[in-house]
Amino acid sequence: MDSLKFVAASVLLGSLLAGTAFAQSPTYGVGRTPTPDELRRMDISISPDGHELPPGRGTVKEGAQVFIQKACIGCHGAGGVGGLAPNLVSKKSGDNVWKQDRVLPLRAPYATIVWDFIHRGMPLGLEGTLTPDEVYSVTAYLLFLNKVIPEDMVLDQKNLPKVKMPIGDEYGKPPPEFKLNTPRLEGYPY
Numbered sequence: 001m002d003s004l005k006f007v008a009a010s011v012l013l014g015s016l017l018a019g020t021a022f023a024q025s026p027t028y029g030v031g032r033t034p035t036p037d038e039l040r041r042m043d044i045s046i047s048p049d050g051h052e053l054p055p056g057r058g059t060v061k062e063g064a065q066v067f068i069q070k071a072c073i074g075c076h077g078a079g080g081v082g083g084l085a086p087n088l089v090s091k092k093s094g095d096n097v098w099k100q101d102r103v104l105p106l107r108a109p110y111a112t113i114v115w116d117f118i119h120r121g122m123p124l125g126l127e128g129t130l131t132p133d134e135v136y137s138v139t140a141y142l143l144f145l146n147k148v149i150p151e152d153m154v155l156d157q158k159n160l161p162k163v164k165m166p167i168g169d170e171y172g173k174p175p176p177e178f179k180l181n182t183p184r185l186e187g188y189p190y
């Protein structure tokens with residue numbers, strides 16, 4: 001590029017950038033920057049490896065109590081089935097997770113997702129009222145009912161991320177290469 005063209009290109013690029021900056025600069029006096037404390041209260045999502053999990057613990061037995069005391073039973077039914085809200089336990093049994101019902105405590109790729117969902121979203125209408133221990137215990141209860149963990153397992157912030165979900169490691173794998181005009185893959189889970 002000769003130097004004249006370079007100068008022209010730079011001027012053009014410069015005015016484009018300035019235009020973008022100008023377009024973003026007006027403020028409308030709406031909203032404000034959240035305080036660190038507000039951000040901390042909102043920033044409650046839990047990643048698959050669970051490093052944000054608060055300390056706590058809960059047993060299957062305690063979870064069965066929480067399920068009744070915190071009205072889960074009213075929407076989801078006794079033992080997590082048969083209510084107006086979705087079933088929380090697969091009604092179909094099967095050697096393979098894909099032959100069973102699509103319920104979160106069975107199909108989630110990570111047990112931390114079950115914890116996070118309950119912690120943030122349940123009980124519906126009273127979200128955010130469960131203590132960490134209550135969430136650990138009710139998560140243990142639902143994982144036990146779906147035969148994911150044994151009845152005597154005590155869940156806490158350390159072992160929850162290590163729970164092996166029945167979906168296995170398949171979930172994170174990319175799908176096989178798709179070739180045009182080939183039949184749909186038999187038995188492929190997605």
Ligand code: HEC
Nearest residue numbers: 070071072075085086102103104105118122123124125138
């Ligand atoms: C007022 C009714 C209501 C109450 C009380 C309630 N839930 Fe739910 N729950 C729902 C509804 C409706 C959904 C489906 C929401 C959706 O998929 O977005 C749901 C979804 C769920 C799911 C995900 C289901 C899935 O397979 O996707 C879980 C897990 C769950 N609830 C657990 C609980 C627990 C534990 C409690 C008690 C602490 C509870 N719920 C209390 C209504 C309720």
